[in-house]
Amino acid sequence: MRSFYILLPLFSLILPNPGLYCQQPDISDFRLGGEAVVTGDNCIQLTPDREWASGSIWYKEAIGLNAPFEMELKVMLGCKDGSGADGIVFVFHPYAQRTGYQGEGMGFAGLEPSLGIEIDTWLNEHLGDPLADHIALLRDGQVDHRFSLKKPVAIPNIEDCRQHPMKVSWSPDEQRLRILLDGKTVLTYEGDIVDRVFKGNSKVYWGVTAATGAFSNRQAICFDKLEFTKAEDIPPLELSGKKAGLLLKGEIITLDNLQFESGSATLLPLSKAELDRLALLMKHHPGLNLDIFGHTDNVGSAGANQALSQRRSEAVARYLMDKGIPRHRLRPKGFGELYPIASNDTPAGRLKNRRVAFRLSRPVP
Ligand SMILES: [Ca+2]
Ligand SMILES: [Ca+2]
Structure with a gap:
């Protein structure tokens, strides 16, 4: 507040x-x-x-x-x-x-x-x-x-x-x-x-x-x-895991506790506190845009995974817009199962692959 x-x-x-x-x-x-x-x-x-x-x-x-x-x-x-x-x-x-x-x-x-x-x-x-x-x-x-x-x-x-x-x-x-x-x-x-x-x-x-x-x-x-x-x-700016600093350096990060209902683009309530902090961070750096990358595991068809990852990245963008971040600063994009960061052969690996990643970027003048 x-x-x-x-x-x-x-x-x-x-x-x-x-x-x-x-x-x-x-x-x-x-x-x-x-x-x-x-x-x-x-x-x-x-x-x-x-x-x-x-x-x-x-x-x-x-x-x-x-x-x-x-x-x-x-x-x-x-x-x-x-x-x-x-x-x-x-x-x-x-x-x-x-x-x-x-x-x-x-x-x-x-x-x-x-x-x-x-x-x-x-x-x-x-x-x-x-x-x-x-x-x-x-x-x-x-x-x-x-x-x-x-x-x-x-x-x-x-x-x-x-x-x-x-x-x-x-x-x-x-x-x-x-x-x-x-x-x-x-x-x-x-x-x-x-x-x-x-x-x-x-x-x-x-x-x-x-x-x-x-x-x-x-x-x-x-x-x-x-x-x-x-x-x-003005409250201090931090995302859990000290990720605000990484994000501001231009690195791609994922957020802890950012989760959706299974197979859907509905954010679980526990995701909201962290997204609120992300919205605040964006307000503090109004010259930066946010890429929102949705990813899935390889369970199900590639087409369905692509669509789900797009809907999830857009759900995150909508949430941030509700918190006052203008639409033009948000760039949601779904990649489906194209870019795993862990093996899809184990439950732990699939969990890691189901993610939304973020990157702050400066608009091209
Ligand atoms: Ca004068
Ligand atoms: Ca003068």
Whole structure:
């Protein structure tokens, strides 16, 4: 059961979904750095309107990117359009409370590995900034847009003294990061962030950094809602017999206790706990697909064995789909009696041959 922590600017409330926790936003859940100051219940000024200022906030607990993340807030980038700078960055990073270079780096530059959603209000030509205020998806502390995961998207002037609603959401099932500003989707990114950016490590901290340089603006945020799963609440990943590690290395494995009713494709109840763990493993590695290979012994006709092995591999796929794994990630295939791993002359050997095997694979780009 995943635990979701939602911070709402309302009274504490219990939602009907068990395991869902809600609480009032508590600024003490963040560590403030640099010149960041709390200015209201849910509001933090990251920089004053002063040259060479910087500020950051970091959420104290690590979050798991293999669970959904959603944040709704308001951003204020100041009142000076022509001479305002530099911008703010929403940062995901495996180490807590580190802040990168100021000025054009906006407190993000130099942090590696990292993912950064920038709202940039100052044109730095050597970094490939467009003339307009813009949003881009940065990685590994690089503010030069040649290295951006998603190139800058121009937005209307945001240094207009107003609060702008913003929403950042990450769906690991869809592998989609979406950013809305003023109610409109301005940027989406589809890809395996955990694998591509964080090298398989889904446990990250997140924060917001901002900086000014030779030009400045008052830059602030107010949180409306935060929804995420603490990394520590995500159960450990293991299949019995330490097979998760083998599977992640690309080896073909069989699962203990994966059994069917005799001659049928109906899973025995004892199979389900292990398949539940397999589903969880797949959710943690959303960029990987699963081959499901059904095999039989040589009792009965080859044609019947082929059909049975196909039905069994499909039964496993259906079970995993019911647990939330998308169909396109599952590749059931029956091989019948073609590939025995033991002698079919003994009961023990035939038992070994009646099996479903699994292999994780990376999709071909
Ligand atoms: Ca502007
Ligand atoms: Ca800039």
